[in-house]
Amino acid sequence: IERDAPRPGRTPAIAPAVLQRIVTLTTTATPTGATHWSTRTLAAAVGVSPKTVHRVWQAHGLQPHRTRRFKVSRDRRFVEKLTDVVGLYLNPPEHALVLCADEKSQIQALDRTQPGLPLKKGRCGTMTHDYKRHGTTTLFAALEVLTGQLIGTCLPKHRHQEWLRFLRLIDTQTPPALDLHLIVDNYATHKHPAVQRWLARHPRFHLHFIPTSSSWLNLIERWFRELTTKRLRRGAFQSVADLIAAIEAFIAQHNDHPRSFTWTAKVEDILAKVERARAVLHKMASV
Secondary structure (H helix, E strand, O other), X not given: OOOOOOOOOOOOOOOHHHHHHHHHHHHHXXXXXXXXXXXXXXXXXXXXXXXXXXXXXXHHOOOOOOOOOOXXXXXXXXXXXXXXXXXXXXXXXXXXXXXXXEEEXXXXXXXXXXXXXXXXXXXOOOOOOOEEEXXXXXEEEEEEOOOOOEEEEEEOOOXXXXXXXXXXXXXXXXXXXXXXXXXXOOOHHHHOHHHHHHHHHOOOEEEEEOOOOOHHXXXXXXXXXXXXXXXXXXXXXXXXXXXXXXXXXXXXXXXXXXXXXXXXXXXXXXXXXXXXXXXXXXXXXXX
């Protein structure tokens, strides 16, 4: 017996006015008593099925359930600082090292209350939602932009005294004949009078401050993300010493096969993106 092959049904047609209403409500309004639309709440408001809303969202790349964090810098010297730091990435000075330095403070030594279940076919690994706190440590780290080598140490606090101790460590672990250009943020300890006096006595150190609210400009933050996702977030540590040993092992493994992060964005492209963001913020503020 000859039969037709299975075929999908006719694609449901959505009236242009309904489609436009779904897109407009999704992008310009919020439902009563909630912060964002779901397929069901928007379907009820428009008078269509949730599947119709889902298809429209998918076709237009709309994801109202998701958000991304951002903040436009208000630093008055934004362009100057941006140009300085990006210039170090794209055109590093000769006879010098460029290092991205910062602290990752308050890293908690968290231990789970029960052992996690192992990964197996059909089931992901598990870990308890609750934990025990065993104290904290602060990681001071400096990433050499050219080679990817990392200098790091864990200290109990993150005052200017610890920052000076870390600068001395960098001084001893880098070739003395080379100038050192450190990209850092605007944390108060980096500008402490005692730090400035120490820098005056060590002229090979040059600090370059990123604009405020621009941590994305410091490549050490990208390495901190690697540390968090690959070693800390799913780790279980029974003491601060256990946590520090894990961090130091991660640094040693990184330095055995160092990998740097290549900066490609140009100043003009960044400024254009920032101006677009400021224009949208200005428009939203004037509504």
